[in-house]
Amino acid sequence: MxxxxxxxxxxxxxxxxxxxxxxxxxxxxAEVTFPKSVGKVLIVNNAVPQPDNAGYTYNLYGTVQDTARARADSALFDACRSLGKSIVDVSFFNDVLLYHDGTRRDGKHLVDEKLTPEAVKELCEETGTDAIISFDRLLFRMEKDVVAFAEGFVAGGVDVHISGVVRSYLPGRDNPLATVYMEDSVFWSESADNMELLKLYLPSPDEALRAAGQYIGAKVTPNFVPHWExxxxxxxxxxxxxxxxxxxxxxxxxxxxxxxxxxxxxxxxxxxxxxxxxxxxxxxxxxxxxxxxxxxxxxxxxxxxxxxxxxxxxxxxxxxxxxxxxxxxxxxxxxxxxxxxxx
Incomplete structure (x- = not known):
């Protein structure tokens, strides 16, 4: 008990x-029950990072900026690392490893693509692990708004919406053990005397995406390990x-x-x-x-x-x-x- x-x-x-x-x-x-034989788990990034010019809208003083860019590749890695660290902190599995490379080579970032049984077997044999937890798709939609007031100060907000698919796999199975669909968001809001100060207070686009990746990695953890509520x-x-x-x-x-x-x-x-x-x-x-x-x-x-x-x-x-x-x-x-x- x-x-x-x-x-x-x-x-x-x-x-x-x-x-x-x-x-x-x-x-x-945990929502997902692994077999008793699973002692070592591998965290895998099987998602394709979205293009720098996709999913980011920057509205400056009422005008949408067409030069807005944000890199999501580091955010995918941060999501995997955050998930792995959160699982390690629970001390449920004997060991948790983070795979060093992404597994997809295509550019179809909108596509949710499962790991094949052959890929699962090869990854487990290569790393000596018993099961895989994989981000198979992870997308970000970020909106940044900055407004100016008559008093001279400015205010801004950054809202990042996150959606994705995480699956657990076992070698020798034709289908995933479980599929988890996730959706969440993080938000920053600041005000300052001028634009230069506001830039110091709000995260940059890349920083916001990385923070969102870290957040969603920790948030999805209870699906795979016991947890307190x-x-x-x-x-x-x-x-x-x-x-x-x-x-x-x-x-x-x-x-x-x-x-x-x-x-x-x-x-x-x-x-x-x-x-x-x-x-x-x-x-x-x-x-x-x-x-x-x-x-x-x-x-x-x-x-x-x-x-x-x-x-x-x-x-x-x-x-x-x-x-x-x-x-x-x-x-x-x-x-x-x-x-x-x-x-």
């Missing part, structure tokens, strides 16, 4: 609120000594002590609403301890109480339904994680 790391407690409502929200990190599986949970507060003690312990990250009091409330309270809230809190306690089956059981008890007394449209019934869905997803993710770690 994977652990949950408690991050912080954030009060989103007023001091008299009956709910306290908390932020947690959950450990999630931020999520939000909550626990109920209430009146009375035991409720206040439990809240104080939870706010101090003393979950055992808090759970002891919530369990007492659930067992002894004559109020169905207090029992429903205590059951929900106990579900959170078990989730924090990665006992997901127990968490799901207690969340179900809470949902059933809210639903039987107030119906499906009641706000707390809806909240518990969302929590049950989140826990169900965690249970499925945990099973996939165990598979990816060979357990």
């Amino acid at each position: 994977r652990t949950l790391l408690y991050l912080s407690i954030v009060c989103l409502l007023s001091a008299c609120s009956t709910i306290e929200y908390i932020g947690i990190e959950t450990y999630n599986p 931020n999520e939000t949970r909550w626990f109920f507060k209430g009146e009375g000594a035991r409720w206040k003690e439990a809240t104080a312990y939870a706010l101090s990250d003393k979950w055992e002590e808090a759970a002891f009091r919530w369990r007492h409330i659930y067992t002894n309270s004559s109020s169905w609403k207090e029992r429903a809230k205590a059951a929900s809190n106990l579900a959170l306690y078990y989730e924090m301890n990665t006992q997901l089956a127990e968490a799901f059981e207690w969340a179900t008890k809470s949902y059933n109480l809210f639903n039987s007394k107030k119906g499906q449209d009641y706000k707390y019934t809806k909240m518990q339904q969302l929590y049950l869905e989140a826990l169900g997803g965690r249970i499925r993710s945990d099973q996939k994680l165990n598979k990816q770690f060979g357990q």
